[in-house]
Amino acid sequence: MSHPPLDIPGLANARDLGGLQRQDGTVTPHGVFIRSDAPDLVSPEGWDLLRERGIATVVDLRRPEERTPGAPGDIDVIAVDLDGAERDFWEPLEADGRWGTPLYYVPHLTDLPHRMAGVLQAIATARPGGILFHCAAGWDRTGLVTMMLLRALDVTTEAARLDYATSFANAAAMEALRSRSQHAEERRAVLARFGHTPESAFTDAYESLDLEEWSKSAGLDPDVLLALRTWRSSAPAT
Template sequence: MRHDLLIEGLANVRDLGGLKRSDGSVTPRGVFVRAEALDRLTPAGWDRLSAHGVRTVLDLRRPHERTGAVPAGIARVCLDLDGDDEAFWSPLEADGRWGTPLYYLAHLRELPDRLAAVLDAIASAPEGAVLFHCGAGWDRTGLLAAVLLRALDVTEDDAASDYLASFANAAAMTAVHNRSFDAEERLEVLARFGHTADSAFRAAYRDLDLDEWFDLADVAPKTRLAVTTWRGSTDRA
């Protein structure tokens, strides 16, 4: 069961708790929250996030995209998950795959240091829930969410449901942020590559071998433990 949050100024925000794991348990609530850009958050919205336990915000956007600030009592860490590797991004931007799960596995394989730095930040964050976001809360956020869900062996069905929620929230996002989030364009790109949003995410999630990637990225033992136990909130299945 997905835990959507009602936060004034956000339309694509949810707690990653309550998702089914392969052992029959569910992911713990109050550990990770995913969202879109926080620019429209009202004071009441920030109060609601604080009441939910959020103490750290991870901004995954590129430097030129970063806007806004966080209130006292919440730490902000800015980490560019994309990077500026032109050789990697140019073909993906040219054919539209950059805004879909079709780039996830290539990113993990070819730019492993980018996500590894984000996971290190998660491991060293102070006590409390960690909220991570990009612009739309869709695919940079979605890549990190997929890794976190795979770390607790969340079922493919529930992981896909979490990803697809961004499509369901697209109209509300447009209303809150006064801009399009290109849901139809994303679907058209996926169709050109023989996918739906569901099938594209499932293909990436199914082939995401986290233990193998940990070795590839040389992820530190402390960080591995923080990720695979969701910051000590559960034992690894």
């Protein structure tokens, strides 16, 4: 099962990626990675709760024009634009709606590998402590990075799929927090046009990912890959 949502004031789509089932029967360690929606509404009390969970670094995956202040001064913030501005890549995906679904994950990793490599480099080399990574809603950019992290620790497809689906379950809470639609039904409709559900689209992307081969093609530094394979030295390498 996916880990229960975190009760952090100002976040509606946050969860610790610990406790997810791995293929070897163990589970992922807690306190290493938290995925979330943008933390710009987190209260001082919320930041205290995140500090108690060991968060030392925030990795912001948003485009430069989307970024907002939010983290207090004692929390490192690393901004890495996962999307990029490669319009030839994004225009067809935006035209047919795939940009907001896992249907763009594999093309993104294939066509823009340097974008993900930059994010993984930032995660691997951040200072000691837990990492919270986010985009705006904490849904698909955050979901793509989560896919890489869960693959690195050989998390089962079922556990990874359930984690992805949790964002749909959290959509109403996100809408209430931010007073705007998260377009959950539109996402489902796009996926249906391509013969998918959210779960099946994520499963296809997850099961197609060969992290070792991708890392070679992306020119990922071996030390970065090792940091991913051990979740920053918190678990034995797979």
